[in-house]
Amino acid sequence: MRRSSSLARLAALLCLCLGISALENLLLSAVPIPVPGVKLGLSNLVILFSLTYEKPSAAWILMLSRCTISALLFGNVSTLWFSLLGGVCSVLVMQASIPLTRHGFSYFSVSIIGSIGFQIGQGIAAVLLYGFAILYWIPLLFLCGIFTGALLGICMNLMDRRFAKLKVKTE
Amino acid sequence: MNKCSNSKMITAKDLAVFFVALVLAAVFCVGVYSTAFQTNGNTVIVTTQNETLSFPLNENRTQTIEDGDSALEIQIENGEVRVSSSNCRGQDCVHSPAISRAGQVILCAPQRILITISSTSAPDAVVS
Numbered sequence: 001m002r003r004s005s006s007l008a009r010l011a012a013l014l015c016l017c018l019g020i021s022a023l024e025n026l027l028l029s030a031v032p033i034p035v036p037g038v039k040l041g042l043s044n045l046v047i048l049f050s051l052t053y054e055k056p057s058a059a060w061i062l063m064l065s066r067c068t069i070s071a072l073l074f075g076n077v078s079t080l081w082f083s084l085l086g087g088v089c090s091v092l093v094m095q096a097s098i099p100l101t102r103h104g105f106s107y108f109s110v111s112i113i114g115s116i117g118f119q120i121g122q123g124i125a126a127v128l129l130y131g132f133a134i135l136y137w138i139p140l141l142f143l144c145g146i147f148t149g150a151l152l153g154i155c156m157n158l159m160d161r162r163f164a165k166l167k168v169k170t171e
Numbered sequence: 172m173n174k175c176s177n178s179k180m181i182t183a184k185d186l187a188v189f190f191v192a193l194v195l196a197a198v199f200c201v202g203v204y205s206t207a208f209q210t211n212g213n214t215v216i217v218t219t220q221n222e223t224l225s226f227p228l229n230e231n232r233t234q235t236i237e238d239g240d241s242a243l244e245i246q247i248e249n250g251e252v253r254v255s256s257s258n259c260r261g262q263d264c265v266h267s268p269a270i271s272r273a274g275q276v277i278l279c280a281p282q283r284i285l286i287t288i289s290s291t292s293a294p295d296a297v298v299s
Contacts, residue, residue, distance in 0.1 A: 015228065025261075028261065029261075029262065032262065032263075032266035033263075033266065035267075036191075043183050074260070076281050078281065078283050079278050079280055079281060082280065092265045104182055104184045105182060105185055105188065106180060106181055106182055106185050108181045108182075108185040108188075108189070109184065109185045109188040109189075112188055112189060112192055113188070116192065126278075129283070130218075130278065130283075130285050133274070133276050133285065133287050134276055134277040134278060135274055135286070136208065136274060137276065137278070139196070139199045139200040139202075140200060142196045142199060142200075143193075143196040143197065143199075145188070145196075146173050146192045146193055146196055150189055153181075153185075154181070157180060157181065161180075
């Protein structure tokens with residue numbers, strides 16, 4: 001019963017991730033950003049949520065599934081490498097920095113660190129695919145990533161406050 | 172269970188993380204963009220999955236790049252190059268600003284087409 005409940009929650013979170021990715025793609029096509037690769041990364045909010053409220057393995061499954069399905073639906077092989085390497089680095093550093101929330105930091109910091117991790121992973125993918133010429137965009141992506149990470153961190157803090165009030169039962 | 176029991180607000184430590192990251196990123200940006208990419212280029216190099224094409228930057232022209240299913244049109248005008256149209260889904264390359272200095276890059280990730288500016292004395296192979 002407990003196992004099937006976890007599975008159902010994971011499936012719901014994956015659907016949420018994909019829905020948010022689709023919405024973000026729509027937003028990006030409506031409001032073009034002159035820096036390629038800059039995204040709000042709203043689906044990262046769901047992954048941070050699952051890192052906090054579910055087991056870390058759930059966050060990993062969610063990230064890997066989201067990257068693969070999202071690339072199949074909205075992208076292609078090269079965008080898969082960007083999101084996969086970015087996602088792996090992001091979840092890795094967020095998982096490592098979650099304990100900071102017990103030492104005076106909030107999810108705001110965790111999200112910024114995760115966003116920086118994502119940019120580093122994305123940068124590695126870009127260099128592997130296109131060579132060092134592509135590093136031209138990295139400083140700007142890094143700067144934008146801090147702002148998007150901060151924004152998602154504020155959202156996560158607000159969500160956490162709501163969930164604390166609801167006393168949601170978790171894993 | 173990873174849940175942190177206390178509801179979270181932005182703390183002073185968070186703001187410190189934010190500003191330290193912001194200052195580092197800003198220094199990184201200023202350091203890179205104020206020192207590199209200052210030389211005016213003279214060649215546009217387009218790298219697709221199968222070939223590399225070069226065009227002089229000082230000749231105004233519109234060039235279609237086709238590589239399998241990929242198709243992209245670049246416009247070279249007044250010493251600058253930009254992507255005027257592309258059949259990719261994201262259109263990030265079309266929205267990218269025009270580039271003119273050596274080392275600057277426009278990337279069309281979905282089509283794996285990279286447009287760079289070089290300051291070599293003469294193009295290796297001019298496609299007309």
